[in-house]
Amino acid sequence: MRIPFIAGNWKMYKTVHEAVVFVKELKLVVKDVTGVEIVVAPPFTAVHAVAEAVRNTNVGVAAQNLFWEREGAFTGEVSPGMIKGAGAEYVIIGHSERRRLFGETDAIVNRKVIAAIGAGLTPIVCIGETLEERERNETLPVLDRQIKDSLDRLTGDQIAELVVAYEPVWAIGTGRTATAMQAGEAHAHIRQRLRQWFGADAADRCHVIYGGSVKPDNIRELVAEPDVDGALVGGASLEVRSFADIVTRSRPAAV
Ligand code: PEP
Numbered sequence: 001m002r003i004p005f006i007a008g009n010w011k012m013y014k015t016v017h018e019a020v021v022f023v024k025e026l027k028l029v030v031k032d033v034t035g036v037e038i039v040v041a042p043p044f045t046a047v048h049a050v051a052e053a054v055r056n057t058n059v060g061v062a063a064q065n066l067f068w069e070r071e072g073a074f075t076g077e078v079s080p081g082m083i084k085g086a087g088a089e090y091v092i093i094g095h096s097e098r099r100r101l102f103g104e105t106d107a108i109v110n111r112k113v114i115a116a117i118g119a120g121l122t123p124i125v126c127i128g129e130t131l132e133e134r135e136r137n138e139t140l141p142v143l144d145r146q147i148k149d150s151l152d153r154l155t156g157d158q159i160a161e162l163v164v165a166y167e168p169v170w171a172i173g174t175g176r177t178a179t180a181m182q183a184g185e186a187h188a189h190i191r192q193r194l195r196q197w198f199g200a201d202a203a204d205r206c207h208v209i210y211g212g213s214v215k216p217d218n219i220r221e222l223v224a225e226p227d228v229d230g231a232l233v234g235g236a237s238l239e240v241r242s243f244a245d246i247v248t249r250s251r252p253a254a255v
Helices: 016-029 044-053 080-085 096-102 106-118 131-135 139-150 156-161 180-198 200-205 219-223 240-249
Strands: 005-009 037-041 059-063 090-093 122-127 163-166 207-211 230-233
Touching: 005 090, 005 163, 005 207, 005 240, 016 037, 016 044, 016 059, 016 240, 037 090, 044 059, 080 106, 090 106, 106 122, 106 139, 122 139, 131 139, 139 180, 156 180, 156 200, 163 180, 180 200, 180 207, 180 219, 219 230, 219 240, 230 240
Parallel strands: 005 037, 005 230, 037 059, 059 090, 090 122, 122 163, 163 207, 207 230
Antiparallel strands: none
């Protein structure tokens, strides 16, 4: 049984102070919410302070990126162990902004995923097609390539524990959400490939969440799709009220 997983990706927003003020309010608002996994992903600078502020609550913490090496002369990079040590349990890997702006390929994503798992972090692995790829009817082959190459060499047990975020690039930050039917089709396809390549148990336990202009008023119809297990939320995660509304509306009882 997969419980909904809702993660807020704050991107390059919020100072340490703003991040701590946010989670202090959030943890009070969601303290009685059960049956949903709630995660926030602050910028690196605020990971430790946020993790301290939500310690022993139902709110978890993710980093937004990592580098695969343990340590060394890699100016500006942060290792999986450092992220774990700062108090995060999750890490977003391969977000389309990192792929587009920072040249991350599936091979790079794969190295990061393996390093994250090695450090005891749960990867939230982002995949998704561009608008051009969708218009050329290449959505499913693109997803196949991303799943195969980003998750290369992982075992079924490792797949079972991770989170795959299907984020159509054309829906991120554009206000243009995939319809529940489009999301449902892509998620069913992803689940079917996970079953084929990693086994039924892995596919049944892996969370496949949707990202792309998720808001309080569209979360219900998205999670009503059987293979949509939650959401990765950008813009609407920056306000406590809208993020908390998405969290509460993602519960099966709220559908
Ligand atoms: C994201 O950044 O992962 C995202 C889905 O952003 P938004 O919700 O703003 O589209």
